[in-house]
Amino acid sequence: MSVPTVLVLPLPAQGHVNPMIVFSQRLVQNGCNIIFVNTEFIHNKVVSSMGNQQGCDTGRSLIKLVSIPDGLGPDADRNNFGVLFGSMLNNMPAMLEKLIEDLRLKDGVTVSCIVADFLMAWAFEIARNIGIKGVMFFPASASLLALNCSIPRLIDDGIIDSNGLPITQKTFQLSPSFPPMDIQSIWWAKTVDSKSANETYKAVVLCVQTLELTEWWLCNSTPEIEPGAFSFLPKLLPIGPLLRGVTEEKCLGQLREEDLSCISWLDQQPHASVIFVAFGSTTLFDEKQFKELALGLELTNRPFLWVVRQDSNSDSNNNLPLPNEFKGNQGKIVKWAPQQKVLSHPAIACFVSHCGWNSTIEGLSNGVPFLCWPYFIDQFFSKTLLCDVLKVGLGFDADENGLISRGEIKAKVDKVLSDENIRSKAHVLKEKLLNNMKVGGRSSENLNKFIKWLKE
Template sequence: MSDVPNVLVLPSPAQGHVNPMIILSQRLVEYGCNVIFVNTESIHNKVITSMGNQEGGITGGSRIKLVSLPDGLGPHADRNNFKELFGSMLNNMPAMLEKLIEDLSLKDGIRVNCIVADVVMVWAFEIARKIGIKDVLFCPASASLIALQRSIPKLIEDGIIDSNGLPITQKTFQLSPSFPAMDSDSIWWTKTVDSASRKDTFDAAVHCMQIQESTELWLCNSTPEIEPGAFSYLPKLLPIGPLLRDVTEEKSLGQFWEEDHSCLSWLDQQPHASVIYVAFGSTTLFDKNQFTELALGLELTNRPFLWVVRQDSDCNNKVSLPNEFKGNQGKIVEWAPQQKVLSHPAIACFVSHCGWNSTIEGLSNGVPFLCWPYFADQFLNKTYICDALKVGLGFDLHENELISREEIKVKVDKVLGDENIRSKAHVLKEKLLNNIKDEGRSSENLKKFIKWLKE
């Protein structure tokens, strides 16, 4: 066997899953591995297009080989229908993945030694075991999400949820004494966009947990400073975070949309710690009234803001700015180089949906948060940001179930005027970055993983 491991990396087809797995792949290459990065065809095409058609990875001679497999759906299918998408992937992709691994060996002389699969792509482990190669679980979300998922039998036993995963009680609970108190909002599988898919999401979580059980190694994009309780609860889980992009990279591999770098020169012209950065990830949908309140709320703050508003062809939630919005003190872009933005000295706070990548990037740059979760684990992440780490604030809903423009102004003023939040955010930033220094815990864990790969 070659002493250069060939690692097949398999993310779920979502921006928040592809991002950290691309960064992990880049780390593996730095440690001397070759990576075969497998996306579904529709995602692969987006990634290639956003890179300016650089087939094969970062450069022609890259050690990250980008390949694709069909997800089994037709060209015009709705890939936002997760039940349909994941059902089709499960029916079609395992056989194709097995054939891909066989072809890599026969046609290209590449023998795959290990599959690193996303938490929701664990069907790939059955193939790894069948052909006798190593399998590794990668969690692109928080360690607490895995801990909560693995506590399902206990949550049922304790009367917190019923056998369908739905909350029975509104009372707070703790998974262990070292965990922050959680409420029913933290139970991520109940926070689906449409209530009809809750049972499917819960069943999928239980199924994935059963397959994960026999996987030898689990990696997670987190650190014990963020969620100490989760790592003591799950000793098998190796923290390798924060997985951060190299900000000197001209283009970020793995993006679904082209990044607008004009916002960086705009930030250069703004005063230090003055700009509100507003970004809600790749899946958040706003209704027209809430979008209007957000626009007018940003204006009401009377501060400079940088706002990411997707308007691309596959954005199924195009909303227009209200007529009374002038936007003079702000800049709006369709997609931003987020890591570069958050590390810019002009940024004062981050109005975020609290997706895990955004959470990790914001915390690693010492930026205070204003939390606006939309679905799934984002509510759990908000609990950590606001209650456990105390580096951000949440918004309160008005009686019409909207976050009002006045509430936005009040919370922006409050978070920017809170010296305690800012100093906590800076202290946490230093702790997180220490993990990825040469002798840091996450760097040592990655070395441990590489050593295990080469055995």
């Protein structure tokens, strides 16, 4: 069997880079060479974070990190998906083709397969043009892919118009085995403005059409979490949960430096006592809500570990001052945490989360009850999965002003921590998920099947 060289191409965002790095590490462990291609903007963040991180050996990685420009200026708003997709589509295909050619001519490296993020599906045209295999990796929930693939039906059923915008307020089901979805699940309509929403929608339609050029569809999920989605998309192979191993290069692929001091702080806390609060890399709060969250955590009278990002963009409303009356004596605040390590710590009691897919997978794989506070895109549907389908979490209820009050935060923390049913369901699900990745488990077998195909 030959040693395959796989080019891996994530969407330039933390939540997409993370699982594709873990996936790449699995391929490396099974004898593959990996060329991991980020945009220059993300690549520089990754390299800078690795340089600052204690115990991160940047010299020995078997994953070769390379970059190509996304076509945007240094100060462009890369959270505006419409602008980002348009620029990537105009600039990156030619650059990727040149990179593959340069690898062959200058380094003697022949790429045998491209594994691209669903939202980078333009890469499959390049794969076809140069005669190599294309494989789609979906880093979010399988249910979201099912939604993306159902666009023609959503139009026929009067859920969205031909521009992808919702035209009804009613909930809908993709199939009888699917949980109901509401209009907030139409994620491309939730971007910055209507122009951006339309650009994003067009990009999604294009990605779905390009999927016919691929040989495999892989996904960081399991049928235990979303059985309806896998019966709806029989081609989609679950290879989750993709979790960072303790011995792996933990900092590889992180866009921010992790504060490891929180682990020694957790070591000093009682078993199952700490509320872990983290909202991913993009959630933003206004000042009122930020204040209620701070005072709500204090009100619980329990130890808490709270991740409060300090974004380099000074206009970001994430750089908010803590309220004057907040003492924070029973908590620890960090700018970024080694999340998988934190969630697996015995001191953690529950996870207050935005329900991003990586956080969802990591929380479920560690048997931690959730308190769900979704922000955008697929996070609203993840909340439905966690609270209504899997029953391992609770949601918060906003008041008449749309605010989640400090009293509501305290009440839900008390409720989730006193609910034995939620805790036992979370533990049972954890065992099922981890069995998937053991020898003979479904995800492990799927991954082996894929690697065998790569080597042939």
